[in-house]
Amino acid sequence: MKNLEIVVKKKLFSLDFDREKPVALAFSGGLDSTVLLNILLQIVDNKKLRAIYVCHNLRPKEELAKEILLIKKTCQIMRVRLTLVYIREGAIAEYAKQARCGIEAAARRFRYHALARTAQRWNISTIITAHHADDQIETFLMRLLRGGNLGALAGISPSRAIDKTSGVRVVRPLLQIERRELYNYAEKKGLEWSEDSTNEETIFLRNKIRHSLIPYLDSEFPSWKCSVIGYAPQIRNTQAFLHTCAEKHMHAMQKEYRGRPVLDLNLFKKREAVIRLEILKNFLQNFIYKHHIGYHALQNLDRAISDGALKAEAGGYEFDLTGGFLQFKGRARFSSAPSTRGISFLLDSYREDQYFLKVQAPGKYECGAFKLVVAYDSSNTNIPGLAHIVIDESEKIASVKIPISFPFVFRNKKEGDIIYTEAGIKGIDAIIKKSKIPEGTRHLVPLLEDKYGIAAVLISTFVKGSTLNAVCRNPSLGENGEIVYILLLMKGDHIINV
Structure with missing residues (x-):
């Protein structure tokens, strides 16, 4: 048990964790976060620690009521302050429908927004989550099956800013620890935790991977997990280097035309294809979409620029390529792209406070x-x-x-x-x-x-x-x-x- 506590402590300090500052734990009441709460109390003064529970209102009320009672009991026993955040019933389903995404993705967006807002409210700049090695493996396989850009295979980052404006970051010290180690720790410590009934529902891709694909790979290729986990940091480091290069070149190309940012296409065309795609992604995220940009949309836009087109459509938006500049024009007139790509339904819903x-x-x-x-x-x-x-x-x-x-x-x-x-x-x-x-x-x-x-x-x-x-x-x-x-x-x- 001491070994696990030492590993977590070393990992936290390697991520520039300051135990003298207030910190929040994303606390679901499940095995992973219950173990992490127990370990954090060996590192942080309980007066500086706040547990945050986000109730998505997606599971049966009876199950949620029992879970919340257990969460309150756990925090009371461990002498930790607790904040409960309730998401309005039906809000996640509404967002999923408008954004044309799955319930899991919609719940994740609401959860992180709720965590950031709660952390700001208590002047907390670090949120710790209990994602572990099994989560990392499942995320890698999910993204591999779905396809997309290479950066997605970098998996879950050990530390990142939760958004661009709040000043709050997320830290994940358990990414190299398997769930079975957490289970053994909890059993030896006599910890009590809740089980999420939706984890057994194989309608979700993550659960299909967890209950079907991973057991098969374990039986046929016993050492496969070590091989896969090794890719994530390599890809993450490569993407970080690529992002830095693209940012440097983008600043040299960026101009202002009629009060709006544009890209100098003559300079843009001189760069390598991989750098061009990263430049487009960064430019559009910073100044236009503020959302995820699909890999194929970036390819289509880059191809139009390379072909000397006068205008282009990508991701449901129109771009003017005349005059040697890339200019954003707005939503394509007959686009079938989700309208929520142009607005933040999630942020708008939170402005209702x-x-x-x-x-x-x-x-x-x-x-x-x-x-x-x-x-x-x-x-x-x-x-x-x-x-x-x-x-x-x-x-x-x-x-x-x-x-x-x-x-x-x-x-x-x-x-x-x-x-x-x-x-x-x-x-x-x-x-x-x-x-x-x-x-x-x-x-x-x-x-x-x-x-x-x-x-x-x-x-x-x-x-x-x-x-x-x-x-x-x-x-x-x-x-x-x-x-x-x-x-x-x-x-x-x-x-x-x-």
Whole structure:
């Protein structure tokens, strides 16, 4: 058991892991993440560790309820803080239909977006996942069978940025450890874990590979896994070198035409075919699609450029090739490509977390990602059921004593909002930026507003340990209002006081 803990610890530190900083574990309650949680507690202070469970709402409710109970119990025993994230029932199926992808792929997109948003919320920059060697093998075989570009065969990366904007990265320290080793560790430690019933359903390609193809290869070619695993880092290193070369050449070719980025095709044609395809992929991802670009679409576009065509269509989009430049024109008029390639349905769905609540009187309210308590005195004794509220001091809260008029509005900030403070008029966008709140969550920062204007900006729910609790307006502007105590907590978390 000690050997496994030492291997994981060494791997984490080789990936520039800083155990002094807060970290999150993607915790499903299954064997892999339960073992990893146990090992992490030998490396990281439990006060710096947060488990994040994402409920996709794809399995039977009874099974999910049992799993969540077990997850809460495990975190309570191990004295680890836990955040539960619930995805709206039906949202993943809707996305899969619009994006024309499988349920598994859609669930993965939602899961990683939820993990990134939750990490940002708690000022966490590293998420650890429990992907292991068996996952790596299955991913390699899946991508080999599906076909596509060579980079896909690099498999699961040990460390990568979760996206381009959040500043959150994913670290995977178990990729060289087989599942049987994790199982032996869990058995010896007496750990309890849940089993996902969908893992047995062979309608999914991964499960077909796991239950049919891999057992056959194991029986006929006993050493095949070692051979396959060896390819992944070789391909990953080759792709990293190719990407660096392509980026260097792309910067030399990139121009601006009518305020939009274009590629100089005379310089482009001088490069080798493999470099050209990588340049096209990088250019289109950075400035046009912001999505995965199919290998065949890149080939079609490169072929049109090489043939001297004046225009081209690739991946359902039109390109103008006149004037010696590659210019993006927009969606092809009669394209059958999925409309979601041009927009991010997933990100749009998450922008629906805008919120607005009208508060008529003191009481306890829920709105958006928050719980709001409004009282005439700080003890909450005048509101039934609030006298014994327990607050974990490590959690993000904001509290403010302020004169305000009923009814008032609790809402998220909007672009252009201002507040009249004792120091003068302040732009709320500037206040939030100065507070170093992550860009992806700035639109969620809560405000209090009554008939006299914005009364307060509640900062500390988004910046842990901030010395600035709230920015309030000049008291004289609300002097006709009633003095109230307002307590704001994040909701949607199962908080275990340890």
